[in-house]
Amino acid sequence: MKIFNSVPLLLLPSIVSALPSELAEVELDTRACVSFKNPVTNVSGCCDVVTAQLFWIDIILGLGVCCPLGQVLDGFNCVAPPSNGSTCTGEPVCPHKIGTDLGIKYGHCYVLLSLNNNYLGHDSATKYVVNGENPGVVFRVCGDTTNCVTTADQYVTTNGTWYMQDQFGDPNGSGFGWLGGSGDLSIQNSSTALVMGGSTTCFGGSCAICINFPPGGAHAPCPLAPGQSHLGIAPNPNSCQNFYWQEVPCRSEK
Template sequence: MKAFYSFPLLFLPSLVSATPSDLTTIELDKRACTPFKNPLTNASGCCDIVSAQLFWVDILLGIGVCCPIGQVLEGFNCVTPSSGGSVCSGKAVCANKTGVDLGIKYGHCYVLLSLNNNYLGHDNALKYVVMGENPGVVFRVCGDTTTCTTSADQYVPVNGTWYMQDQMGDPNGSGFAWLGGAGDLNIVNSTDQALAMGGSSTCFGGNCAICITFPPGGAHAPCPLTPGQSHLGIAANPNSCQNFYWQEVSCRSENQLAECQISPSTAKSESVGYVAQV
């Protein structure tokens, strides 16, 4: 894995003495260099997308990580993907240690399947609904609402809390969003409105499930919908909860050139293909 690197100006051809081919190379380098800021060091530079690939952490803030072509981003690490870089067993997540954790991990991504086998997604607006017009929203379990690196790759403990980063986001926005709001819960773009979530391990039909709550309250369906459908809402009673089978999937990358799937797991970072500004 390459580390951060920079090219002194003396290696670049003088613009006065440069040949036409040299000037063409310089112009190509400019076009291929995508600026970004490292999420851990805040160092600014650019990613040479000819030999590397930029994975956005927050496209609005210009925060990203540069990985060599053929590698993907896990947490803030660039790694060679296994099995094509996808996580897709189709099995419901179970506790790693019964009574100790819930089986889901911080920094990992999941889709939620209701007990009547319908995925949680968006309706035709911004509300979260089972069997909606845009089902199967990918959620990243985050221990914080900034870099999503708190306790990365660790199991969520029993009585632990987390935030749900919506990897699809607001259809009218430009990046990831959060599950939050009040009443019928919906997509929120402000981290201040993101809701902390809790849950407990349950079992239905021989499959592991997690019954979600919104501490200090519970969770319920706040209004009637078509049979099979359900909105998410906060309940005053902390014992009220909504059951879902959690299936781990690859997270989504906000890559400018192509839509890729990534599988975040660790919190260490080394950017590659990076050219420091000089």
């Protein structure tokens, strides 16, 4: 009986000493775990942000993609950062197959450069303006205004339409916004996002896309300083606004 009683006495210190570290690991796991739902698979999970990074697609709906540390989100896939600059060459996007697509992909992000080499961005408030106070707004090309997964990673066809998710959003708001409105177009919520269309063209040997707003066109609705212009809807569908499109990494919603 003495031997029997001595066993728990010998083991007790090691058991007690193990408890704090085990509890600390549980506490660390709880802090590091961020719940999310994958927008493509609709599977809910937990992203351990100690070993991975969660890229939000729609933080309000809890939609995101969890990628291992060191990888980035390309569309909806986790990939190694490009070593050859394939997603950020600075070169205008060209059609993948001339006559069938515009060269831009659903779920991918772009900045728009005007023909006079000024980026489309925001003015001091929320209006879209070329060469504004906050230029180079990053836009995600979306096939829907909910979770941006419709036809993800597919090219926008020649006669295709899309929505422009503003990855910067309202500077006084929170999260992403959408290009929309009337008159001088401005940052909107998803319910008032405008349908976009476009056609391929070429200026100075570089590919460009002339955007419109089906069934209407696009124009500069009011005069601004030289080199600047607002973006608006034109009644004439032949009127469009030319931009060079450059692909850039998408931003993670915070």
